[in-house]
Amino acid sequence: MNQQGSQARADSNLEIRTDLATNGYVHLKHVNLQQYQELARSLGSLRLQQDGKEIYDVKARPGYENRRYSGSCNEIGPHTEFPYFPTPPSYLGLFCVEPAHCNGGRTFLGDSITILDKMMDCERTRLQEISINFSSTVFSNGEDDPNGTHAVLSVSGQKPIVRFSHNFFAFGDTDARADAEFSPPASPFSKYPELVKINELFDQCRVAIKLERGECLIWDNHRMLHAREAYSDQNRWLKRVVIQ
Numbered sequence: 001m002n003q004q005g006s007q008a009r010a011d012s013n014l015e016i017r018t019d020l021a022t023n024g025y026v027h028l029k030h031v032n033l034q035q036y037q038e039l040a041r042s043l044g045s046l047r048l049q050q051d052g053k054e055i056y057d058v059k060a061r062p063g064y065e066n067r068r069y070s071g072s073c074n075e076i077g078p079h080t081e082f083p084y085f086p087t088p089p090s091y092l093g094l095f096c097v098e099p100a101h102c103n104g105g106r107t108f109l110g111d112s113i114t115i116l117d118k119m120m121d122c123e124r125t126r127l128q129e130i131s132i133n134f135s136s137t138v139f140s141n142g143e144d145d146p147n148g149t150h151a152v153l154s155v156s157g158q159k160p161i162v163r164f165s166h167n168f169f170a171f172g173d174t175d176a177r178a179d180a181e182f183s184p185p186a187s188p189f190s191k192y193p194e195l196v197k198i199n200e201l202f203d204q205c206r207v208a209i210k211l212e213r214g215e216c217l218i219w220d221n222h223r224m225l226h227a228r229e230a231y232s233d234q235n236r237w238l239k240r241v242v243i244q
């Protein structure tokens, strides 16, 4: 690579980091898989995902038809990724190999700074006290425990970490079955109105992004909640990175 090329790359990397810090996410167009991976690695180390690899295919596949999960075409409610980890990944990325050629399949992002701003002081305090034993019956990478008890909002570090899982709060599993009963009486949503409020505020403030081929999204997973709309095109194919 010549010096000019590397300078241009450094400039654009700085711009991306600034956008990430300001908006909580970046949506980039005209990137290839290698550029996406390089950018991801410049932000941190890539964590092994449920298939034991650094780059995970978000694509419908047999066995998950009945799950609100990345391996299905189903809707997934607002969540942050891997809330059960002692420290959830800092960033998440999605690169589009094949868009959904149908209605649906948009990725939604909602900023917890905006959401928490619309809540009352007592509700924000309560979120720091609500301790959830998050767990998944699907996730396994052979390294990390898919169980962990954490506050929904932790502010002990340099910047707050939000942990949220509509699937877990409504159905008791971060990768819940699609036919699970909604909000059984003992569910966190039934117990804690603050969680229901976050869910409603997410719907009001979210941005909707339909990824096209060669586009990627990278977002701050401690700050942004994400969700996915149901779709029918089985060929929709994204590549996800989890950056620590």
Ligand SMILES: O=C(O)CCC(=O)C(=O)O
Pocket (backbone or CB within 6 Å): 058, 070, 076, 081, 105, 106, 107, 226, 227, 228, 238, 240
């Ligand atoms: O399919 C999507 O747009 C996102 C799915 C998701 O929640 C994830 O891969 O973490």
Ligand SMILES: [Fe+2]
Pocket (backbone or CB within 6 Å): 079, 080, 081, 226
């Ligand atoms: Fe997700």
